[in-house]
Amino acid sequence: MKSSPQNSKLRIAPKIAVAGAGVMGLSAAHALRQFDVTVFDAGRENSASAMAGGMLAPWAEIEHLPQNFLDAAVEGIALWEKILGSLDEKIEFHCNGSLIVAHKDDEYILERLAAKLPQQKIIGAEKIAALEPSLSRFTSGLYLKDEAHTNPQQVLNALAASVIHIQENADIKALHKKFDYVIDCRGFAAAKDDKDLRGVKGEIVIVRNKDFALSRPVRLAHPRYPLYIVPRPDNVFMIGATLVESADNAVTVKSALELLSAAFSLHPSFAEAEILNIQAGIRPAYPDNLPRITIEDNIIRCNGLFRHGFLLAPVMAACVADFIAGKQNNFISLFRSENDDHHHQRPAQKRQLRA
Ligand SMILES: Cc1cc2nc3c(=O)[nH]c(=O)nc-3n(C[C@H](O)[C@H](O)[C@H](O)COP(=O)(O)OP(=O)(O)OC[C@H]3O[C@@H](n4cnc5c(N)ncnc54)[C@H](O)[C@@H]3O)c2cc1C
Structure with missing residues (x-):
């Protein structure tokens, strides 16, 4: 100024x-x-x-x-x-915390995270459903109440x-x-x-899903396809992000399929979601x-x-x-x-x- x-x-x-x-x-x-x-x-x-x-x-x-x-x-x-x-x-600024959920076979990842965060407790189905009704099928999660987006x-x-x-x-x-x-x-x-x-590519997909709602960012803990979904206004969701050692900003079919499959595994309504954009950004990183x-x-x-x-x-x-x-x-x-x-x-x- x-x-x-x-x-x-x-x-x-x-x-x-x-x-x-x-x-x-x-x-x-x-x-x-x-x-x-x-x-x-x-x-x-x-x-x-x-x-x-x-x-x-x-x-x-x-x-x-x-x-x-x-x-x-x-x-x-x-x-x-x-x-x-x-x-x-x-400007949107939400202090609603964030939630990490895992499918049954992957709950060990939540336990690994919880071990690093002694003040955070693993929560069960009832609490998950109260926080995010769209995710009531999950039985194990970590609620990080002081996070924001x-x-x-x-x-x-x-x-x-x-x-x-x-x-x-x-x-x-x-x-x-x-x-x-x-x-x-x-x-x-x-x-x-x-x-x-160096550059580290992050690929994302933006979708509109009228049959899904979130009040906070949600991460899916997964050994190969972890993802996060960030809610935006009007039922728009950002699904991200890959972490690829590359500085070219093309989005590959493999990455798009993986992101969308992981979103579908979070909630089946993503099968009918409207794809609004597929993009990549290059994160600047030191060794x-x-x-x-x-x-x-x-x-x-x-x-x-x-x-x-x-x-x-x-x-x-x-x-x-x-x-x-x-x-x-x-x-x-x-x-x-x-x-x-x-x-x-x-x-x-x-x-x-x-x-
Ligand atoms: C998919 C993805 C998701 C992410 N999600 C998160 C998140 O949820 N939370 C979080 O904390 N971080 C997140 N990050 C990381 C975060 O986005 C980056 O760390 C951050 O944007 C880096 O900011 P920057 O200003 O250093 O670089 P950039 O955002 O790349 O900005 C650099 C700017 O410099 C300009 N520029 C380049 N050359 C010149 C020049 N010669 N003269 C003038 N201008 C120039 C460019 O045009 C650009 O506008 C994410 C990154 C990606 C890719």
Whole structure:
């Protein structure tokens, strides 16, 4: 957000360029709004952020997110509540928790998850039916009551409208000379300058199913075809997502069949659902699948948000804003690779075939 002419006369605020208007860039621009910020974007329609489920799910992601990120993730949910509450537009933000269910033969996966989450208890058929009547056929589940979800398209549109938005490619080297700080949030597009960054494809199917209803995201625990379903307004559901080590964004027949079969196994009404869209997004990821803030001269790179861009972007954005303002932020050490060599020491997480 540009400072007003009146402010600019007295301006001591640094001039900041944000490259990329995915969830990371827009969160950064929002956190930095007291400064003189210009956002550059190459077109966010196919960004990872535009494909995301919008789940704010630290506990359901416990097999993908180390325990020491939990506090930051919980902070991420609190920050979204604050950010979205501060916008003029009303944005979907639901704190209804999330539910993980499993077919009878796969209940051991729920037990494995529950063992990692001692405060969460396995629930039975009655409680599942009370939470989600459409899932009354399931007899075992994990209810993660403090999780939340939002609607990524609404969030991105509202945040983009609240910052100056320049529709063009940013040349980081040129910006570095013109601005006091450059916040590089180009997602996977930054891989050409960052050899550690890779793309991990996530394929999704969007359907309308008038005979099914959910009040919260639901995950199906399965050894080969785990999936999640995120409810959107008007009986629309996002079914996702694959986790494929590839940066090409084509959706394969195999993936589409698997996602749709898994949805059908969750509830037979998906056989008659209307397919609205099939898409893929490329998650930016580092070898340890953890996000990083890298500071080099006046360029601050925020990348590698992998499966947790919505969950962690506002926390990383607050770290960047505090760093520029010269304030202490206790979460920054989680994301820094220079000062904190955990990124180099931690073994790469086992790559799995599905999300
Ligand atoms: C299918 C799927 C589901 C997901 N679900 C969830 C979820 O439920 N919860 C969650 O927390 N995370 C989820 N994620 C992960 C999350 O979407 C990503 O971690 C996050 O979107 C990464 O955001 P980003 O801003 O770093 O990158 P991106 O979203 O890729 O944004 C990068 C932006 O930079 C722009 N750009 C590129 N080059 C330039 C340039 N030279 N100049 C200017 N702009 C440029 C691009 O146009 C783009 O708009 C999901 C991801 C996928 C693929």
